[in-house]
Amino acid sequence: MSRRKLKHFAELKTFGNTFETPEEKAKISWQNYFGNKNPIVLELACGRGYYTIALAQKFPDKNFVGVDVKGHRVWAGAKKAFDAKMKNVAFIRHYIDELKSYFEKDEVSEIWITFPDPFPREGKAKKRLTSPKFLEIYKKVLKPDGIIHLKTDNENLFEYSKETIENFCDKKGKCDFKMEEVLYDIHSKDSVPELLQITTYYEGKFLKEGRKINYLRAICVVDKRN
Numbered sequence: 001m002s003r004r005k006l007k008h009f010a011e012l013k014t015f016g017n018t019f020e021t022p023e024e025k026a027k028i029s030w031q032n033y034f035g036n037k038n039p040i041v042l043e044l045a046c047g048r049g050y051y052t053i054a055l056a057q058k059f060p061d062k063n064f065v066g067v068d069v070k071g072h073r074v075w076a077g078a079k080k081a082f083d084a085k086m087k088n089v090a091f092i093r094h095y096i097d098e099l100k101s102y103f104e105k106d107e108v109s110e111i112w113i114t115f116p117d118p119f120p121r122e123g124k125a126k127k128r129l130t131s132p133k134f135l136e137i138y139k140k141v142l143k144p145d146g147i148i149h150l151k152t153d154n155e156n157l158f159e160y161s162k163e164t165i166e167n168f169c170d171k172k173g174k175c176d177f178k179m180e181e182v183l184y185d186i187h188s189k190d191s192v193p194e195l196l197q198i199t200t201y202y203e204g205k206f207l208k209e210g211r212k213i214n215y216l217r218a219i220c221v222v223d224k225r226n
């Protein structure tokens with residue numbers, strides 16, 4: 001591993017805004033960490049956390065948590081938040097698979113999934129962040145009417161995600177998510193919705209390559225009384 005990465009990993013621990021284990025997080029509730037009960041919004045596969053930072057600046061009355069396993073990428077976002085003394089930002093450097101160890105049931109208001117790895121091979125489909133395995137996790141941590149946003153350049157992953165979310169239903173046909181919006185090639189629109197104008201690090205690269213970016217939004221309609 002490069003010296004630069006090792007330096008970043010060590011520095012990440014000094015910012016005080018990044019959790020790296022469930023045990024570390026268990027010492028403090030999100031309410032105490034943020035010092036308020038404001039809604040919590042996640043950016044999953046956040047990389048350098050461009051959405052986390054941009055949304056946190058736009059919405060000071062909400063709290064934002066970026067989650068990614070890659071320490072040197074999380075470092076970049078955590079450093080920005082630390083340098084700017086942002087009080088409504090945190091990061092988790094861990095696998096999204098472990099989300100339930102960091103958030104209680106119904107604790108999250110919104111989830112942004114930004115340019116997740118497509119895992120094109122069928123054998124790796126379970127690793128896609130919109131696979132049933134992950135939808136099951138999101139359904140638990142999302143509050144009633146919680147929202148999932150997905151932005152991706154990968155057409156196959158987009159169609160897979162759309163179908164998987166729409167068909168995440170029990171045998172009686174009761175579904176856990178309702179699709180609210182599906183937008184193809186968002187940057188070709190006359191007016192790009194404001195929140196979709198935020199451009200992530202990877203999105204910038206994909207746009208330069210001439211790739212089209214698609215977006216969907218679904219709402220969690222699980223009856224949480226059960």
Ligand SMILES: C[S@@+](CC[C@H](N)C(=O)[O-])C[C@H]1O[C@@H](n2cnc3c(N)ncnc32)[C@H](O)[C@@H]1O
Pocket residue numbers: 044045046047048049067068069070073094095096097114115116117200201202203
């Ligand atoms: C293509 S990058 C996108 C990063 C960022 N959202 C962007 O658009 O610049 C995908 C990211 O997903 C993260 N990732 C994929 N699966 C993950 C998982 N199960 N847990 C945590 N991070 C994951 C990778 O570490 C990587 O940083």
